[in-house]
Amino acid sequence: MAVHRPDNKALSVSELNRQVKSLLESSFLTIHVEGELSNVVRPSSGHWYFTLKDRDAQVRCAMFRNRNQYLKYQPKNGDQVIVRAKVSLYPGRGDYQLICDFMEDGGVGSLQKAYEALKYKLQQQGLFDSAVKKTIPDTPRHLGIITSATGAAVHDILTVLKRRFPSLPVTLFPTAVQGTEAAGQIADAIRLANEDGRCDVLIVGRGGGSLEDLWPFNEEIVAQSIYNSEIPIISAVGHEVDVSIADFVADLRAATPSAAAELLSPDQQQILQRLNQLQQRLEQAWHRSQAQRLQKVEWTRAMLRHPGDKLKEQAQKLDDLELRMQRAVKTSVLQQRVRLNSIQQRYIRCIPTSRIETAKQRTTELEQRMLTLIQSALKQNRLRLSGMAATLNSVSPLATLDRGYAIVQDQQGKVVQDITQLSSEDSVETRLSNGRFVSRVTEIIMD
Numbered sequence: 001m002a003v004h005r006p007d008n009k010a011l012s013v014s015e016l017n018r019q020v021k022s023l024l025e026s027s028f029l030t031i032h033v034e035g036e037l038s039n040v041v042r043p044s045s046g047h048w049y050f051t052l053k054d055r056d057a058q059v060r061c062a063m064f065r066n067r068n069q070y071l072k073y074q075p076k077n078g079d080q081v082i083v084r085a086k087v088s089l090y091p092g093r094g095d096y097q098l099i100c101d102f103m104e105d106g107g108v109g110s111l112q113k114a115y116e117a118l119k120y121k122l123q124q125q126g127l128f129d130s131a132v133k134k135t136i137p138d139t140p141r142h143l144g145i146i147t148s149a150t151g152a153a154v155h156d157i158l159t160v161l162k163r164r165f166p167s168l169p170v171t172l173f174p175t176a177v178q179g180t181e182a183a184g185q186i187a188d189a190i191r192l193a194n195e196d197g198r199c200d201v202l203i204v205g206r207g208g209g210s211l212e213d214l215w216p217f218n219e220e221i222v223a224q225s226i227y228n229s230e231i232p233i234i235s236a237v238g239h240e241v242d243v244s245i246a247d248f249v250a251d252l253r254a255a256t257p258s259a260a261a262e263l264l265s266p267d268q269q270q271i272l273q274r275l276n277q278l279q280q281r282l283e284q285a286w287h288r289s290q291a292q293r294l295q296k297v298e299w300t301r302a303m304l305r306h307p308g309d310k311l312k313e314q315a316q317k318l319d320d321l322e323l324r325m326q327r328a329v330k331t332s333v334l335q336q337r338v339r340l341n342s343i344q345q346r347y348i349r350c351i352p353t354s355r356i357e358t359a360k361q362r363t364t365e366l367e368q369r370m371l372t373l374i375q376s377a378l379k380q381n382r383l384r385l386s387g388m389a390a391t392l393n394s395v396s397p398l399a400t401l402d403r404g405y406a407i408v409q410d411q412q413g414k415v416v417q418d419i420t421q422l423s424s425e426d427s428v429e430t431r432l433s434n435g436r437f438v439s440r441v442t443e444i445i446m447d
Contacts, residue, residue, distance in 0.1 A: 014091060021089035024096060028087040033059075033098065034106050037079045038210045050075070052083065052098065053212065055111075061085065063100040071103060077211055078112035081105060111211055115218050118245055122220070127227045127249050134232035134251045137200055140264055142169045144199035144231070146189045149174035152207040153236065153257040160258050165265030171199060177206035182216035187225035194230055202229070203260045204246065205236030217244040226250055236260035407431040419446060 011019070035052035042048055046065035051058050061083065075081060085098035122128065143161075147153045149172060161168055173193050175185040186204065193202055204226065206214070216222060217237045226233050226249045235250035236257040247253040254260035397407060408416040409429045416422060426441045 013094070017089060017091035017094050020096075021091060024087045024089055030084060030086055032082055032084050034080070034082045035059075036111060037075050037081055038077050038212060040075060040077050048075075051210065052081070058212075060090075060095055060097040061100055062097055063103065067101045068103075073105065075103060078115075079105065080112075111215065115245070118218065118220055118223070119248065122223055122245065122249065127223060132227070136232050136234065136252050136263070139266060140168060140201045142171065142199045143264060144171050144173060144193045144196075144202040146173045146175060146186060146193065146202060146204045147206050147257070148177045151177060153177075153205055156207075156256070156258040157203060157261040160261035161265055164262070164267060168265065169198075171196070176216075178209065178213045178216060183219035183221050186216060187221045190222075190225040190229050190233070199231055201264060202231050202233045203236055203254075203257065203264070204233055204250070205254075205257050205260065206238070207257065208239040208242065214238050214242055214244055217246040219245075222246055223249045234260045234263065402433045419444060 033052060035054050035058075038051045038053055038058075040048065040050040046069070048063040048068050050061050050063075052061050053059070063083075082104050083098065083100040084102040085100040087096065088099050089096045126132065145154055145157055147157075154172060158170070161170065171193075173189040175189040176182040177186070190202070190204065193199055204217075206217070214237055217235075223245050226235070226246055232251040234252045234254050235244070235246045236254040236259065237244045237246055238256075240255035243253075252263070254263055407430070409431070410416055410421065411427055414421075416428065422428065422441050422444060424441055424444060427438060428441060429436055429438050
């Protein structure tokens with residue numbers, strides 16, 4: 001069906017869009033379409049705008065508030081749905097779209113299924129393990145950027161670096177970041193950056209987009225390239241809410257390309273402060289080193305004296321040695337004289353005549369000492385004997401008898417000390433100082 005004006009004049013764009021809209025709406029009745037949701041937007045008006053797609057095509061859709069308020073669930077990106085809609089055209093853009101009045105869950109979308117399957121596979125292979133993550137340098141020496149040369153990502157990264165770290169060398173490895181060829185190009189760019197050898201850290205990423213726009217970063221070839229890279233990689237894919245397979249494999253994830261640049265670029269004020277601290281420490285170390293060297297020079301100067309002073313010292317040492325040698329000679333001579341006298345005395349003592357004379361003299365001395373000792377011993381013994389005799393006489397019964405007493409003994413020779421020891425007619429012996437006599441008891445008289 002041709003669209004034209006009756007007078008064959010040119011149509012305005014607005015009139016063309018209105019006629020096409022009318023044609024579409026009259027050609028299609030209510031239809032059911034199945035696909036995967038992406039780019040879901042819910043503005044404050046309450047209307048929903050989204051894209052319905054499959055692997056090969058997509059179509060814009062709108063679902064107004066008076067219809068979506070009856071849905072029992074909140075659709076989100078990646079959901080597989082079936083919508084009931086009418087075909088229409090939005091005149092303002094000239095885009096054809098579906099005006100949906102009903103939506104139901106049609107299962108998980110194919111892209112979301114592929115995403116989850118690959119995520120599980122790579123996780124089981126250990127590509128996400130923290131133990132294999134490489135360390136991001138605190139202050140990189142050379143940054144490599146893997147993204148589109150014309151996209152917003154590279155512009156955002158360079159803007160941040162210009163403000164925070166303008167001295168950082170940057171190399172761009174341009175690549176497509178969406179489309180069927182993008183995944184292979186991204187993998188090749190990572191390999192090329194590793195072969196180049198200049199960079200010590202890489203940023204791999206792009207700006208925001210739909211799930212299908214970001215899909216190259218969900219491909220296994222990109223994940224394996226990131227994992228095999230010897231250079232640490234920061235992923236910066238899409239916006240903060242977008243999480244790709246590349247984010248899981250990368251050594252560090254940044255929410256956006258700008259955030260990745262922030263992570264790699266220390267603040268200039270902090271660097272200047274650190275440099276000032278290092279400069280102060282260097283100056284202090286230099287001053288300490290100079291002071292130590294000056295002290296060493298002074299010590300060496302003190303050790304290096306004038307030759308004349310050293311000669312005087314040596315002359316003094318020589319005089320001292322001469323005096324010590326003289327004293328040593330005198331001491332040695334005296335020692336030899338003493339030794340000679342000792343030998344002479346020993347020699348004299350060894351002559352027989354001298355030895356005989358000495359022996360005679362010693363014998364005479366011994367005889368005299370012995371006689372003196374004997375006489376002294378005899379005298380002492382006499383004195384002791386006299387003392388003992390006097391003691392014995394003082395206690396002897398004979399001395400008692402001399403004083404007129406007598407000792408009476410019975411027939412058995414026992415001394416009678418008590419009158420009760422005797423009986424009449426007993427024979428007793430009485431001892432006097434100069435003799436004794438025997439008598440018989442005729443009468444006992446008790447006192």
